[in-house]
Structures are given as structure tokens and as C-alpha cells.
Amino acid sequence: MRNSNSIFSHYRFIISIVIGLYALVMIPATSWAEKREFDMSIEDTRIVLVGKRDFHTFAFNGQVPAPLIHVKEGDDVVVNVTNMTTLPHTIHWHGMLQRGTWQNDGVPHATQHAIEPGDTFTYKFKAEPSGTMWYHCHVNVNEHVTMRGMWGPLIVEPKNPLPIEKTVTKEYIMMLSDWVSAWANKPGEGGIPGDVFDYYTINAKSFPETQPIRVKKGDVIRLRIFGAGDQVHSIHTHGHISNIVFKDGFPLESPIKADTVLIGPGERYDVIINMDNPGLWMIHDHVDTHTTNGDKPDGGIMTTIEYEEVGLDHDFYVWKDKKFVPDFYYEESLKKDFGMHNSKVFKGELIEE
Amino acid sequence: MRNSNSIFSHYRFIISIVIGLYALVMIPATSWAEKREFDMSIEDTRIVLVGKRDFHTFAFNGQVPAPLIHVKEGDDVVVNVTNMTTLPHTIHWHGMLQRGTWQNDGVPHATQHAIEPGDTFTYKFKAEPSGTMWYHCHVNVNEHVTMRGMWGPLIVEPKNPLPIEKTVTKEYIMMLSDWVSAWANKPGEGGIPGDVFDYYTINAKSFPETQPIRVKKGDVIRLRIFGAGDQVHSIHTHGHISNIVFKDGFPLESPIKADTVLIGPGERYDVIINMDNPGLWMIHDHVDTHTTNGDKPDGGIMTTIEYEEVGLDHDFYVWKDKKFVPDFYYEESLKKDFGMHNSKVFKGELIEE
Amino acid sequence: MRNSNSIFSHYRFIISIVIGLYALVMIPATSWAEKREFDMSIEDTRIVLVGKRDFHTFAFNGQVPAPLIHVKEGDDVVVNVTNMTTLPHTIHWHGMLQRGTWQNDGVPHATQHAIEPGDTFTYKFKAEPSGTMWYHCHVNVNEHVTMRGMWGPLIVEPKNPLPIEKTVTKEYIMMLSDWVSAWANKPGEGGIPGDVFDYYTINAKSFPETQPIRVKKGDVIRLRIFGAGDQVHSIHTHGHISNIVFKDGFPLESPIKADTVLIGPGERYDVIINMDNPGLWMIHDHVDTHTTNGDKPDGGIMTTIEYEEVGLDHDFYVWKDKKFVPDFYYEESLKKDFGMHNSKVFKGELIEE
Structure with a gap:
């Protein structure tokens, strides 16, 4: 095990005592920041984007998205x-300030040696x-990152949420990504100029294998x-006003109303929407070619909002008989206690060497 | 004719009475919302982007942009x-909230069956x-949408315009799109990963077949x-300050000053500019490769602002002898009464089966 | 020499007198706007993006970026x-309002004839x-613009800087661009649909031949x-909060906090960051494929922030023995007197005919 954090640990221990003494006086016990420790592996894992389109990934805890x-x-x-694949990896905690902990930022050749196969590193x-x-x-x-599925959500709840955050009744994680099928089963290669991206996913699934967002009138x-x-x-998003409230986790000083939200690689937008209009409504990528699977429409980044008020029994509705899989957007896991949540929804198949 | 709106119509009738009674008391007659009914066809139509580059489209009322x-x-x-082509279609009214009218949102497999060839659907x-x-x-x-020209503008005038909107003297509709000439005459195919976009247009024309924006000092x-x-x-936009005032029809709480406006698929930006600087000024896409036609510059998304104060008689000016075609940006139609406005400027040639 | 500015010069002379008289009364001498005159050539110049990947450019004063x-x-x-190449060129001063001086806007076929080989034009x-x-x-x-390196920075210091601007201790110019190696040595060709962009640069260099940003705690x-x-x-940008304060030179009414900044062609963003977190931190393009050189990672648009507090002597650090070249971001030139600053850092090799 290669780990350059021993000095850091010592330092943190002393700091902890100082802050701890201060906290005993100033802060009620319930607000005391907790230590949360998780174990995570990286595994060669086969996932299916849609239909027969499988992909060799290096998956955190064997799932894409990661826990x-x-x-x-x-x-x-x-x-x-713990890296159980045959190639080196790290984890970068995108957005974390890492104040005083730069060697935990997870960048090979800059903040650490990459984690070699078989090794464990503690962040x-x-x-x-x-x-x-x-x-x-x-x-x-x-x-x-582009096409081996090595990404997952890290949600940090604020000490002082905005008023609008408190109105939210349901929340959904939607991680958008793009895949080049030519490299699907060539791990260690790909992601180069000239690549043709031909699969597009929400949480690693393409329509029609994405899942609906189920709401009732009054939900936010x-x-x-x-x-x-x-x-x-x-x-x-059809039929509703999208309120863009956060970018990259930071509240916008002037929130933006929109029906279409442009998102670049690495960015995150939190969009809050009042569910005030019962119906069946599309949410999809307006980059039109991102709604194909390989060379076939309809596919890619597309789903629907389903209001319970209108039901599913409409002869034109493509998903009227669809098997509903909850937690596809981590909407159930987000209601659980703080911690790390694996999800069998995203679990792939271990690839044996 | 397949139309699932009969229940809806009934419901709307009752609502109309209720609102109507209220309106009789509260709102002066002149502001009463009007009913506006339009007939629209979809036709196999050949248009010309530039030079000899024609394209087989499915055009609303035989024109691109649509009315x-x-x-x-x-x-x-x-x-x-009424669908007069050989393939199914719908119309999605992008941005309309469709409160209480979700089955008019125009999404096949979600809000309606697609309109089959020969059928009529009423939205x-x-x-x-x-x-x-x-x-x-x-x-x-x-x-x-990507390359059969099935798009047009829907301008909804606000009951209470912003002060800055009232300063506007001339307005222009600029619909940007992208074409893959490999599919130009293969209707029913195309728009797939690997496609090479090689034509770029404003209102379905590439420079030099776009039209100038003609103004005088003091215009807004x-x-x-x-x-x-x-x-x-x-x-x-050269030589002026672009005020980005609306996104997707919604006023920005904090308008943004810019000289360059990034626009993603599906988005709309309303940019208000004071014409305070007489000259001949370019407006163009700064994605440099979008200023070619096929493999030749100059072309694509490019036009000029022409101030009457400086005239056109400059030996270096490429458009000094250009035939001016008004209404290329619907600038004349926008001054007419409310309604649907066809434009012969955009009319293509009917393709007979 | 072709120059259509003689009338303009005369007009400016008269205006100068009028403003001059006014200024004698109203404005202290030190704030008087100055005339700044520069000579610039355009030369066929070979530059190296990274490793052996050279490129034939048309370089202002023989350097990319331009002075x-x-x-x-x-x-x-x-x-x-003065155009010393074999092809016509102009200079557009992107962002300059050119009030009253439209024929200096630098657009061929719109504001001037292009500058022919051997000719001089005065803007x-x-x-x-x-x-x-x-x-x-x-x-x-x-x-x-896309791949002959014909671009450089024009920084106009405000008469009345914002309070936040006054806190800045160091500033850096980062010009991002994209190259198609297939055209590297075919001047007069390229930049067409279907091109495969395969090199990505900051100030015309790809990682690892970019340079670090060296700071100490307390810098802004x-x-x-x-x-x-x-x-x-x-x-x-890792480990810090990016404050997006200006777009295209204009202050944002509501600055935006972010960790990732999306930048379209032609746009500029000024991002102000407090250096409050000693470490070694990456700054890179999150378009993942933009971090390759040809078909090899790591490369492209990537650099690091180096705090003097942590030093470079870390066995994992790729740049621990790197030769530091100051002024790679014009950070030294920006501290000098106003004027035009050539930089030998960016100087290429003259290509003889």
C-alpha cells in the first residue's frame, strides 16, 4: 500500500483536538461534523448501455455510476x-476545496503516484x-472518464440551505456521458481525436432503458x-419552467429561468422545477444527434416526467407497460441516512481476468 | 384524422366560460385574449441553402424556416x-407551458400518436x-430537426413588456442550423453519429446568400x-455592445453585456443592441469552421449590419451590388397584425412523388 | 501601400484639438489618453506545439500568440x-467598438480590401x-484563426477599475486553441468540415510543454x-473557487462562482481566484479528449498552479525538474509599461520562401 498521508494524519489529529475543544464550548453536539469512512474498490466490470451494447468499464464498487x-x-x-484492475487509477474529488489536504486531490503526477493494480490508497x-x-x-x-465509467456523485448537504432548497420534495441525479463503441471492449485504449461518439447516456443508460421521473402535482x-x-x-424539459439555481454547487446570485440548459464537460447545474402541470413530459438532450443509439433513433439522453394524476394508460405511450426501477436517479438513496450508497441498479458484471 | 383532444376541448369550454365571466368584470375588452386558428401543411420540399446545394426537406407550408x-x-x-409527406411527423411547441393541455405537446410515443401521412391533427x-x-x-x-428544416418561430408578445423592449425599433429572427450534405437527397435517413456537418445557415441560407440587416443611427x-x-x-457582433436580455423567452434577472453570444441547441437568446455607430459591420459565427460552405470559405453563418449613413458604395464591399430581399429575418412580417405569416422568401419547390 | 484612412486622419486631427482644449481645462495631465503607435509584421513562421509537432503559421511579428x-x-x-507572407490578411480588433472608425475594423470585403503580400495598412x-x-x-x-496562429491579446486597462480588480496581484493570459495536424505544413489550406482536431493548446503549447503558474499564499x-x-x-481549476467576473471585457452584474468555466470560440472570461490553499493544483480542459497530443495522453490544455509554500520536491511531481520559463502567460510583460510587448517565449522560426 502506497500512502503519503501519514504526516497529514498527524497534523489532522492535532487540529482535531484544537477544534474539538473549541466546539465543546461553542457548538451544540448535533451539528458536530462527523467522520465518515468508506471502502471502495475499482473493478473491471461489464455494463450494458442499451440493448446489446455492452462496455468494458473500470467501475467503482463494480457499478456505473459509482456509489x-x-x-x-x-x-x-x-x-x-483498492485498485483491482490491471491499470493505474486515482480518484479526484471534483469540486472539493481540499483546504490543507492537497495531496488528497487525486491527480497522478501532481498530487500523488497513481494507485497501482492491487494497491490501496486512502483519501x-x-x-x-x-x-x-x-x-x-x-x-x-x-x-x-470519457468511456470507462469512472465517475459518481458526491452530494454535500449545506449547513444553511437556501429557502428554495427547502421546498424540494424529490431530487434526482442525472450524470450525462458519451461513449465510443469502437473501444467498447478494448480497455486501455480509446478517447482520442477522430473518435466517433455514438452512444449517449443518463446514468449510463440510453433511452428506452432510462427510467421515468415519477411525481404528483405539488412536488418540487x-x-x-x-x-x-x-x-x-x-x-x-417540456411543459415546465426550469429554474437554474446552482452551478458547480455554488448558488447563482441571479438564478436563471430557462427551458433548455446547456452543460459543458465537468459542469453541474441544479435545476429546481415546480410540478404544477400534470401530464407526460419529455426531458431530453436537444443536441439532436444525442438522441440516437448507434445509428438509430429514438435513443440516447431522453426520459419522461410521469404525473400520477394522468396515469400511464395511454395507447400512444411508449412506456405504458415499462417495468419501473426505482433509484435509477438515486432518488431513494438520497432519502436515506448520510453515507455511501451502493445501488444494485447500476451494478455490472465482474470481468474475470 | 386521429385526434385525442375531444375531452380537452370540453374542459376548455367550461374554463373559458368561467374565465370569461371574470374577464367581463376585470379586464378591458381590448386586452381580451383572442382565439387564433391556423392551417398548416407539411410538404416534401426542395430548398437551396447556397449556390447549387439543395436539400430535401419536410417543410411546414412548403417553407424553411416555417411560417x-x-x-x-x-x-x-x-x-x-396536415401531413402531406410519406413519413410520420408531429409539432412540438417548444417553450409553451401547455398548462392543462399536455396532449398538445407534440411528442410521439408520449403525448400523441405521430401524424401519419395524409392525416390531420389539431393542436x-x-x-x-x-x-x-x-x-x-x-x-x-x-x-x-437537424436537417429536414422542420422548424419555425413562435413569437408570443408579452402583456407587460420590459422597458427595454419598448425601445426596440426593429427586430430580427435568426434561426441557426447545420446540415450534412451527404444526406441532402435521402429523406428518411441521416442525422447519425459520424455525420460530417458541412453547411451552416441563418434562416436556411448560407453566406453570401444571407441578407444584410439595414438600419440607421438611433435604431435599437x-x-x-x-x-x-x-x-x-x-x-x-462587430462594433457594438450586445445586451443579452432574454434566455428562452425569460428575462434575465441580470442582463449580460457581451460581444459574443454562445448558443446551444434548443436555446434562444434575445440580444438588444443600440445602433449608435454607423458603418458596415459583420455578424458571424465565431466557430470558424461554421463560416465555410462545404470546403470553401467565406460562407455559412455570416451577415452584415448596413447603416444608411455610410451607404453601400465602397469598392471593397462584397454586397455593394447585392439584391436586397426584405423580410429575410421576418422583420417585415413582425410589424404586421398578429397571426401566421407565410413568407415567399423561404418558399421552396414542391417535390412530387 | 493601400490605406483608406486619410480622411479619417484629418477628422481625428480636428477632434483631437477640440477634445484637447476641453482636456486642458478639465482633466489632470496624468490621465490624458496617449497615442500609441506600433509596427507589426506578418511572417511565415514555423512553431512547435509540442514534441516534434510543428506547424506552419502566419505569425504577427513571427510569434504565436501575437505580441x-x-x-x-x-x-x-x-x-x-506589413504583410510579409504570400497570402492576403487583415487584423480585426475583436471587442473594440471602433466608434467613428469602422473602416479600421479589419474585415475584408466589408471594411477594407485585404492587405496584399508586401503591402502595409495602418489601423x-x-x-x-x-x-x-x-x-x-x-x-x-x-x-x-483556427490553425495559422493569427491571434494575440489586446488588454485595455480601465480608467475606473472594479474594487475586485485592485486586489489582483498576478495576472495571466491563456489563449486556447485547436489544431488539425493534417494541415500543419499546407499553408493556404485546411479548416474545413470533417477536419479532425488533434492538438489543443494554451498559448500555442500543449502539456507538458505548457508552463506552471507560480504563486504564494495571499496572491490573487x-x-x-x-x-x-x-x-x-x-x-x-482544482482546489479553489473560480470567480467569473468579466465576460468579453464587460463586468458581469452578478459574478458567478464556479469550479469549471465553459468558453466558446471568440468569448473571453476573466476569472479571479484567491490563492488561499497551498499545494500543487491542476488547471485543465474538462473536455477529456482535449488532454491528448495526437492520440496520446496526457497532453493538450493542462497546467498546474505551484505554491512556493509546498515546493516542487515531490517524487510524484511530473514537473519537479522542469525548466521554468517566465512570461509564458505574459505575466511579466503585463507588469511593464503600456505598449506592445514582443516575447521571445513565443517566437517561431522564419520560413524562407
Whole structure:
């Protein structure tokens, strides 16, 4: 195990005592930041985007997206990462300030040696700032992030949420990405100029294998949209006003009303929408070619909002008999206690060497 | 004719009575929302982008862009659409909230069956919210929207315009799109990963077959810019300050000053510019490769602002002898009464079966 | 020499007298706008992006980026441009309002005849408005701007800087662009649909031949980021909060906090960042495929922030023994007196005919 954090640990221990004494006097016990420790592996994993289109990924805990990490602002997060693949990896905690902990930023050749196959590395950092954050490998990002599924959500709940956040009744994680099928089963290669992106996904699934967003009138939904891939996406929500309230976890001083939200690679937008208009409504990428699977429409980045008031029994509705799989947007996991949440929805098949 | 709106019609009738009674008491007659009914066809139509580069489109009323629909906020809009092509289509009214009228949202497999060849479908909805909206087919958008010309402007005038809107003296509709010439004459195919976009247009014409924007000092122009195609565009206006005032029809809480406006697919930006600097000035896409036609510069998304104060008689000016075609930006139609405005400027040639 | 500015010169002379008399009474001598005159050539120049990847450019003063022009708001700028290449060119002063001087806007076929080989053209304009501006050729922009290196920074210091600007201790110019190696040594060709962009640069260098940003705790840095190429970029800065304060030189009414900044072609964003977190931190394009050189990672648009507090002596650090070349971001030139600053850092090799 290669780990350059021993000095850091010592330092943190002393700091903890100092802050701890201060906290005993000043802060009620319930608000005390907690230490949260998680174990995570990286595994060669086969996932299916849609139909027979499978992909060889390097998946955190064998799933794409990676497990939801849901913590409170100020929590001390510890993640023990074991690399069970045959290639080196790291984890970058995208958006975390890493104040005083730069060697936990997860960049090979800059903040650490990459984690070699078989090795474990421990990341330690404070969850700061709050908001819609994410984590991903930082080795050969052109391949590992673009099309080996090495990304997952890191949601840091704020100590002092905005009033509008408190109105939210349901929230959804939507990680957008792009795939080049030519490299599907050539791990260690791909993500290069000239590549033809031909699959587009929300949480690693293409329509019609995405899942609906189920609501009732009066709900207020929060879409946490991530540009997790290589392409720009333009998310259009039908029949409602999209309130763009946060960018990259930070509240916008002037929130923006829209029906279409442009998202670049690495960006996150939190969009809050009042569910005031019962019906069946599309949410999809308005980059038109991102609604194909290979060379066939309809596919790609597309789903629907389903209001319980109108039901599904409409002869024209493509998903009237669809098997509903909850937690596809981590909407159930987000209601659970803070911690790391694996989801069998995203679990792939282990690839044996 | 397949139309699932009969229940809806009944419901609207009752609502109309209730609102009507209220309106008799509260609102002066002149502001009463009007019913506006239009007939529209979809026709196999050959258009010319530039030079000899023609394209087989499925054109609303045989023109690309489709007819201008110009109504007031709150108007009741009825559109009878007859499909005269050999493929199924719909119309999605992009930006319309469709409150209480979700089955008029125009999405096949979600809100209706697609309109089969020979069939007519009637869309009924309230014009809400106000702003720069548009309409387009929602069947196989990767082909039909991207490169079969199935899009047009829907301008909803606000009941209470912003002060800055009242300063505008001239307004212009600029719908940007992108074409793959490999599919020009293969209707029913195209818009797939790997496609090479090689023509770029404003209102379906490439430079030098676009038209100038003619102004005089003191004018205040409003450019209503639409991302109607598949690519991102970056519109640079020379010699003036671009005030970005609306996005997707909604006023920005904090308007943005710029010289270059990035526009993603599906987005609209309203840019208001004071004409305070006589000269001949370029407006063009700063995505440099979008200023070619096929493999030749200059072309694509490019035009000029011409001030009458400086005239055209400059030996270096490429358009000094150009035949001016008014209404290329619907600037004349926008001054007419509310309603649907066809334009012979955009009329293509009917393709007989 | 072809120059249509003689009338203009006369007019400016009279205006100068009038303003001059006014200024004698009203304005202290030190704030008087100055006339700044520069000579600039355009030369066939070979530059190296990274490793052995050279490129035939048409370089202003034989360098890419072009010389830094650094003036004060209101200055009268005169630039005598001599074209020593075999193809026609112009200079467009992107962002300059050119009030009253439209024939100095540098657009062939619209504001002037292009400058033919061997000819000189004199541009005269007032530096207005202030901010992060740039200049580039406007002939065949799809080739000359996209991949012949014809662009440089024009920084106009404001008369009345914002309070936040006054906190800045160090500033950096980062011009992003994209290259198609297939055309590297075919001047007069390229920049057409179907091109495969395969090199990505900051100030015409790809990682690892970019340079670090060296700071100490307490510094406040200003990154002036330019979309100088053909592609969209998404700049992610690790470990810090990016304050987006200006777009295209104009202050944002509501500045935006972010960790990732999306930049379209032609746009500029000024990002101000407090250096409050010692470490080694990446700044890179989150368009993952933009971090390759040809078909190899790591490369492209990538650099690091190096705090002196942590030093470079870390065995994992790729740049621990790197030769530091100051002024790679014009950070030294920006501290000098106003004027035009050539930089030997960017100087290429003259290509003899």
C-alpha cells in the first residue's frame, strides 16, 4: 500500500483536538461534523448501455455510476480505494476545496503516484464546499472518464440551505456521458481525436432503458445534472419552467429561468422545477444527434416526467407497460441516512481476468 | 384524422366560460385574449441553402424556416396540421407551458400518436409564457430537426413588456442550423453519429446568400437568435455592445453585456443592441469552421449590419451590388397584425412523388 | 501601400484639438489618453506545439500568440501592419467598438480590401471599451484563426477599475486553441468540415510543454481566458473557487462562482481566484479528449498552479525538474509599461520562401 498521508494524519489529529475543544464550548453536539469512512474498490466490470451494447468499464464498487456519497458540509471523509484492475487509477474529488489536504486531490503526477493494480490508497478530506459535486479517476481522463465509467456523485448537504432548497420534495441525479463503441471492449485504449461518439447516456443508460421521473402535482423536483462526459449537452424539459439555481454547487446570485440548459464537460447545474402541470413530459438532450443509439433513433439522453394524476394508460405511450426501477436517479438513496450508497441498479458484471 | 383532444376541448369550454365571466368584470375588452386558428401543411420540399446545394426537406407550408406565428400572451392558439409527406411527423411547441393541455405537446410515443401521412391533427394551447419560442417536429429529431428544416418561430408578445423592449425599433429572427450534405437527397435517413456537418445557415441560407440587416443611427435592434440545429454557435457582433436580455423567452434577472453570444441547441437568446455607430459591420459565427460552405470559405453563418449613413458604395464591399430581399429575418412580417405569416422568401419547390 | 484612412486622419486631427482644449481645462495631465503607435509584421513562421509537432503559421511579428498590446482605455492606437507572407490578411480588433472608425475594423470585403503580400495598412482606433480583448486575422478565419496562429491579446486597462480588480496581484493570459495536424505544413489550406482536431493548446503549447503558474499564499490571480480557436473548452481549476467576473471585457452584474468555466470560440472570461490553499493544483480542459497530443495522453490544455509554500520536491511531481520559463502567460510583460510587448517565449522560426 502506497500512502503519503501519514504526516497529514498527524497534523489532522492535532487540529482535531484544537477544534474539538473549541466546539465543546461553542457548538451544540448535533451539528458536530462527523467522520465518515468508506471502502471502495475499482473493478473491471461489464455494463450494458442499451440493448446489446455492452462496455468494458473500470467501475467503482463494480457499478456505473459509482456509489452515491452523501455527506454533510464539514464532514471528515475518508475513502480507502483498492485498485483491482490491471491499470493505474486515482480518484479526484471534483469540486472539493481540499483546504490543507492537497495531496488528497487525486491527480497522478501532481498530487500523488497513481494507485497501482492491487494497491490501496486512502483519501482524507473535509466535505467543503456544499453542493452537487462528483468524483472521477484522473488517470488518462480521455479514456477513463470519457468511456470507462469512472465517475459518481458526491452530494454535500449545506449547513444553511437556501429557502428554495427547502421546498424540494424529490431530487434526482442525472450524470450525462458519451461513449465510443469502437473501444467498447478494448480497455486501455480509446478517447482520442477522430473518435466517433455514438452512444449517449443518463446514468449510463440510453433511452428506452432510462427510467421515468415519477411525481404528483405539488412536488418540487431538483435535477442535479452533471456533465460527466466529453460532449456538450443541452437539456430541454417540456411543459415546465426550469429554474437554474446552482452551478458547480455554488448558488447563482441571479438564478436563471430557462427551458433548455446547456452543460459543458465537468459542469453541474441544479435545476429546481415546480410540478404544477400534470401530464407526460419529455426531458431530453436537444443536441439532436444525442438522441440516437448507434445509428438509430429514438435513443440516447431522453426520459419522461410521469404525473400520477394522468396515469400511464395511454395507447400512444411508449412506456405504458415499462417495468419501473426505482433509484435509477438515486432518488431513494438520497432519502436515506448520510453515507455511501451502493445501488444494485447500476451494478455490472465482474470481468474475470 | 386521429385526434385525442375531444375531452380537452370540453374542459376548455367550461374554463373559458368561467374565465370569461371574470374577464367581463376585470379586464378591458381590448386586452381580451383572442382565439387564433391556423392551417398548416407539411410538404416534401426542395430548398437551396447556397449556390447549387439543395436539400430535401419536410417543410411546414412548403417553407424553411416555417411560417412565423406571432400571437399575444394568453391567446388561444389552434393549429390544424396536415401531413402531406410519406413519413410520420408531429409539432412540438417548444417553450409553451401547455398548462392543462399536455396532449398538445407534440411528442410521439408520449403525448400523441405521430401524424401519419395524409392525416390531420389539431393542436390547441394557450400562448404562455411570452417570449421567443419556436416549433419543430418531434419525430426522429436527429434527422427531421437537424436537417429536414422542420422548424419555425413562435413569437408570443408579452402583456407587460420590459422597458427595454419598448425601445426596440426593429427586430430580427435568426434561426441557426447545420446540415450534412451527404444526406441532402435521402429523406428518411441521416442525422447519425459520424455525420460530417458541412453547411451552416441563418434562416436556411448560407453566406453570401444571407441578407444584410439595414438600419440607421438611433435604431435599437433586437436579434432573436435560435439554436435550431445540432451544433453550438458563437455569434459575434462587430462594433457594438450586445445586451443579452432574454434566455428562452425569460428575462434575465441580470442582463449580460457581451460581444459574443454562445448558443446551444434548443436555446434562444434575445440580444438588444443600440445602433449608435454607423458603418458596415459583420455578424458571424465565431466557430470558424461554421463560416465555410462545404470546403470553401467565406460562407455559412455570416451577415452584415448596413447603416444608411455610410451607404453601400465602397469598392471593397462584397454586397455593394447585392439584391436586397426584405423580410429575410421576418422583420417585415413582425410589424404586421398578429397571426401566421407565410413568407415567399423561404418558399421552396414542391417535390412530387 | 493601400490605406483608406486619410480622411479619417484629418477628422481625428480636428477632434483631437477640440477634445484637447476641453482636456486642458478639465482633466489632470496624468490621465490624458496617449497615442500609441506600433509596427507589426506578418511572417511565415514555423512553431512547435509540442514534441516534434510543428506547424506552419502566419505569425504577427513571427510569434504565436501575437505580441501583447497593453494600453489604457481611451488611448489612440495606431498599428502599421506589413504583410510579409504570400497570402492576403487583415487584423480585426475583436471587442473594440471602433466608434467613428469602422473602416479600421479589419474585415475584408466589408471594411477594407485585404492587405496584399508586401503591402502595409495602418489601423487607427480608440481603445474602447476596457477589458480583455484580442486581435486576429479576418481573412479565411476557418484556416487563419483556427490553425495559422493569427491571434494575440489586446488588454485595455480601465480608467475606473472594479474594487475586485485592485486586489489582483498576478495576472495571466491563456489563449486556447485547436489544431488539425493534417494541415500543419499546407499553408493556404485546411479548416474545413470533417477536419479532425488533434492538438489543443494554451498559448500555442500543449502539456507538458505548457508552463506552471507560480504563486504564494495571499496572491490573487486573474486568469484572462480566451476562446481563440474553433472548439468549446471547459476549464476546471482544482482546489479553489473560480470567480467569473468579466465576460468579453464587460463586468458581469452578478459574478458567478464556479469550479469549471465553459468558453466558446471568440468569448473571453476573466476569472479571479484567491490563492488561499497551498499545494500543487491542476488547471485543465474538462473536455477529456482535449488532454491528448495526437492520440496520446496526457497532453493538450493542462497546467498546474505551484505554491512556493509546498515546493516542487515531490517524487510524484511530473514537473519537479522542469525548466521554468517566465512570461509564458505574459505575466511579466503585463507588469511593464503600456505598449506592445514582443516575447521571445513565443517566437517561431522564419520560413524562407
